Amino acid sequence: MRYSRRMERVKPSAIRSVQKKIVQKQGVISFAAGLPDPDYFPLADLKTATMEMMEESGRSALQYGMTKGYAPLLDLLVERMRAKEGIDAKPENILMTTGSQQGLSMCAMLFLDEGDVVVAENPSYLGGINACRPYGCGFIGVDTDEEGMVIADLDNVLSENPKVKLLYVIPNFQNPTGKAWSLERRKQFMEVINQYDVVVIEDNPYGEIRFRGEAVPSLKSMDTQGKVVYLGSCSKILCPGLRVAWICADESVTTQFEQIKEGLDLQCNQFAQMQVASYIQKFDLDAHVETIKAAYKKRCDLMLSLMQEHFPSSVTYTKPEGGMFIWVELPTSLSADEILDDAIESGVAYVPGEYFYANEGAKNTIRLNFTTVSEEQIQKGVLLLANVLKKYI
Structure with missing residues (x-):
């Protein structure tokens, strides 16, 4: 071969x-x-939500759906991101993905060329790094302290490496360190990246699992230049086997992602999307x-x-x-x-x-x-x- x-x-x-x-x-x-x-x-509640969804819309659940995703679920996610992350989005800004891992792979496919450089927290999630490796990019790690990525180090890396195109970060309870960025550090981060021609991937699978302290706004909620691509997921707050996740980005970017997804798998699992929508509508996810x-x-x-x-x-x-x-x-x-x-x-x-x-x-x-x-x-x-x-x- x-x-x-x-x-x-x-x-x-x-x-x-x-x-x-x-x-x-x-x-x-x-x-x-x-x-x-x-x-x-939530096995019993998911079963109930699924059975009611099948009785109400079974034929639609078993049919092909739109590449962007199931429209009622997009509306529910827009509401939830606004309430939980302070993100002012519309359905046009969202594309459903088969797990956040697919979102990471699609980001790498969309943005990276041979010889580009990816900046990540040092250390970082292995799956995010491995999603980028096939595209022939280099990597630079930036150390973190108790408040998040060290901003002076980040600024130095960006000023000295014009080939940096992508930054991959997990500001909430990072995998593997468990660290969460402070509000001040997030503001400083956005001030720095706004000075450079780069894209930020904000991976947020753990954001809602805060059991101490006050919630902190997402990077995407502070994004004034359309530079942040936000990855959300139901895997940690509901169940990972459904593989229901999404990308939230500027509409011009989600249009590009939609074209990529058409070639990857045409659409996410319609049945699983409708299960999640039914559960959120009928039960108390919070x-x-x-x-x-x-x-x-x-x-x-x-x-x-x-x-x-x-x-x-x-x-x-x-x-x-x-x-x-x-x-x-x-x-x-x-x-x-x-x-x-x-x-x-x-x-x-x-x-x-x-x-x-x-x-x-x-x-x-x-x-x-x-x-x-x-x-x-x-x-x-x-x-x-x-x-x-x-x-x-």
Whole structure:
């Protein structure tokens, strides 16, 4: 087979490689997942919404739909973005995608040429980086602090690298660090990017899962030049298996995305879109999200308190205000990847943080997830991991 040169740049997911190791060892407590808790999928309500939707509009649900998406769902999403993110959008600004991952791939396809440069937070979501790799671009990581991307560093990167075309950021409870940008940092970020000919991809799958602090407006709500492409998703607030997500951008940009999507898959799953619309219309999605937030906060707080009690004092970690992840930093002399096999053998697993860097990454870092494990598993797993770390520290 004569594969394209593009395939030489495609890399397998290192996270899924870790998952394979875990599967091979029975009974391991895994903090390596990046999944919502299936116990909080609203099964009964979704079933009711689906059955009523089928009775009311079954033929339409099973038929082809518009490439842009199911019109009543577009209207509902416009309302929700205005209420939750402060985004003043119209249905013309939205295109439905098959998960946010498709949105990332479409952004890369639309904007990137060979030799362009993508700027991302350092570290960043591996799926966003891998979506860009096939297009022959380079990557530059910009470090973050507790308030978000370091603006002075970003300005230097943009001024010194005219080939930067795309910035990929996750301002809310970032994967993998769990950090959220402050309002002031978001304002500073927008001031800087408005000085350059660049596009910003604002990926926001975790934004509604804030269980501490006040909500902060999205970058898209501050966008006065049409530079921000916003990616939203139902995966973390409803369920990921439906793959219902969307792009919100300037109308001229969504028109381009619509043309791309026609060639990719013609349209998103019409049935799933109508399921989600029916659920939002008939049930209280906000109340459902509050239930998820309360459960995740309890687990996050438990994990943090146990880490504080049992981890060696030289180990530091983030204290997220929402989302699904805690970022751990070990002493710089240690490699989390080299310790992983020992941890799995002891009965606990995580994802080494070095996999979340576009280029060479910090080897002394770990991503922990707290959403797919029970409180009992958190109590046991943190103690097991603490004992492993004490062997090396």
